[in-house]
Amino acid sequence: xxxxxxxxxxxxxxxxxxxxxxxxxxxxxxxxxxxxxxxxxxxxxxxxxxxxxxxxxxxxxxxxxxxxxxxxxxxxxxxxxxxxxxxxxxxxxxxxxxxxxxxxxxxxxxxxxxxxxxxxxxxxxxxxxxxxxxxxxxxxxxxxxxxxxxxxxxxxxxxxxxxxxxxxxxxxxxxxxxxxxxxxxxxxxxxxxxxxxxxxxxxxxxxxxxxxxxxxxxxxxxxxxxxxxxxxxxxxxxxxxxxxxxxxxxxxxxxxxxxxxx
Numbered sequence: 001x002x003x004x005x006x007x008x009x010x011x012x013x014x015x016x017x018x019x020x021x022x023x024x025x026x027x028x029x030x031x032x033x034x035x036x037x038x039x040x041x042x043x044x045x046x047x048x049x050x051x052x053x054x055x056x057x058x059x060x061x062x063x064x065x066x067x068x069x070x071x072x073x074x075x076x077x078x079x080x081x082x083x084x085x086x087x088x089x090x091x092x093x094x095x096x097x098x099x100x101x102x103x104x105x106x107x108x109x110x111x112x113x114x115x116x117x118x119x120x121x122x123x124x125x126x127x128x129x130x131x132x133x134x135x136x137x138x139x140x141x142x143x144x145x146x147x148x149x150x151x152x153x154x155x156x157x158x159x160x161x162x163x164x165x166x167x168x169x170x171x172x173x174x175x176x177x178x179x180x181x182x183x184x185x186x187x188x189x190x191x192x193x194x195x196x197x198x199x200x201x202x203x204x205x206x207x208x209x210x211x212x213x214x215x216x217x218x219x220x221x222x223x224x225x226x227x228x229x230x231x232x233x234x235x236x237x238x239x240x241x242x243x244x245x246x247x248x249x250x251x252x253x254x255x256x257x258x259x260x261x262x
Contacts, residue, residue, distance in 0.1 A: 011023035012024060012029070012033055012036070012037060017040075017042040017044060017045050018044075020037065020040060020042070020045045021042075021044050021045045021047075021048045022048075024037040024045060024048045024049045024052050025048050025051065025052055029052065031053075031056045031060060031063065034049055034052045034053050034055075034056065034063075035049075035053065035056075035062070035063055035066060037049035037052075038050065038053060038066050038067075038070065043074075043075075043076035043078060043079050044078075046070070046074065046076065046079045047076070047078050047079045047082045048082075050067060050070060050079060050082040050083040050086050051082050051085075051086055053066070053067055053083075053086055054067075054085070054086030054087070054089075057086060057087055057089075057090045058089070058090045064087055064090050064091075064096075067083045067086050067087035068083075068087050068091065068096045068097075068115075070083035071083045071084045071087065071111060071112075071114075071115040072100055072108055072111050072112060072115075080111060080114075080115075083115075084114065084115040084117075084118045085118055087115070087118070088115070088118030088119050088120065089118075089119075089120045090120075091115070091116075091118070091119050091120070091123065092123060092126070093116060093119055093123055093126035093127045093129070093130050094126055094129075094130070097112040097115065097116055097130060098130065100112035101113065101116075101130045101133055101134050102133070106137070106139040106141060106142050107141075109134055109137060109139070109142045109145075110134075110139070110141045110142045110144075110145040111145070112130075112134070113130075113131060113134040113142060113145040113146040113149050114145040114148065114149055115149075116130055116131055116149050117148065117149030117150070117151070117152035117153060118152065119153075121154055121157075124153050124154055124157035125157055127149070127153060127157075128150070128153065128157050128158060128160065128161060131146045131149055131150055131153075131161070132160075132161055132164065134146040135147060135150070135161065135164050135165070135168065136164060140171070140173045140175075140176050143168060143171070143173075143176050144173070144175055144176050144179055147165070147168060147176065147179035147180050147182075147183055148179055150165070150183045151179065151182050151183050151186060155186055155187040155189075155190030155192075155193070156190060156191070156192055158183065158186075158187050159187055159190070159192055159193060159256065160256065162184070162187055162188070162193070162196065162249075162252045162253075162256060163249040163250070163252050163253040163256070164249070165180050165183050165184050165187065165203075166180075166184060166203045166245055166248050166249040166252055167245045167246060167249045168180035169181050169184055169203035169204035169245055170203070170204050170240075170241040170242045170244070170245035177204055180203075180204075181203065181204055184200075184203055185200060188200050195222070195223040195224050195255050196224065196252055196255060198214050198215070198218060198224055199211070199214070199224065199248060199251075199252070202214075202244075202248060203245055203248055204241060204245065205241055205244065206239050206240055206241045206243075206244045207244075208234055208236060208239060208244065211228075211248075215228055223255050223258050224251070224255055226258075227251045227252075227254035227255045227258070228251050230254060231247070231250055231251060231254070234247050
C-alpha cells in the first residue's frame, strides 16, 4: 500500500504521533478526519493537518475558520505558520482578521498581522489596509510582525504605506528598523515607485547632505525634487534619524499623491 495515497483506517488514532502525522497527509483522508486532526494534542500532527486542510479550506467554511483560529490561538509557531499558509488563499482580511488586529492583547495583534502576509494577491489591498493599523501599533512586536507581513505582499499593493514604512526605518528597535528597510528597498524598486528610487539609501539615516546632493543631480521638474522643495527646509541643527525619517515620509507622501493624481 502506498502511504502517500492510502491510509489504514486506524492510523489516525495510532498512539504514535509520527504515524498519525504521516496518515493525515495521505490524499485519501476525508475532510472530517483532517478537521479532527487539527485538534490533535501533538503539534507536529496539527501542523500536518493544517497543511492537509488547505485542500478543503476553499469549499468548507468551517475548515477555513478553524485554520484562521489556529493562526491566532495555537501554541506552536510551526502550526500557526502552516495554518496561515493553508488558509491564506481563502482569507478575506476584514472578515477573518479585522477583529484580531484590534485585540487588546498584543500577541493576538501580532499573530493576525503575521497571517495577513499570506493572503491571495487579489485580496492584498484589504490586507494592507489592516496592516496600516498594525504597522503603527504601540507594541514593537506587532510592528515587526506587520512589516514582515508587508515584505510578503506584492510591492504595488504596499506602495500607499511607504510613508509609514519610511518612518519605521528609524525605529530604535533594530529588528523593526531592519524589517522596515527590507520593505522600503523592495517597494521603492518596484514599478510605480520610480520617482522614489533616488531616496533608497537614506531612510533610517540622518544623511541630510547626501539627500541634498542626490536631489541636486535630479532634473528641476523631477517629482522628488519638487516634493522636497515644496516642504519647509530641514535644519541641520539637532537633526536625528527619527526627525529626518519623518521629513522623508512627508516627501514620499507628497510624491505618491502626485503620482495618484497625475
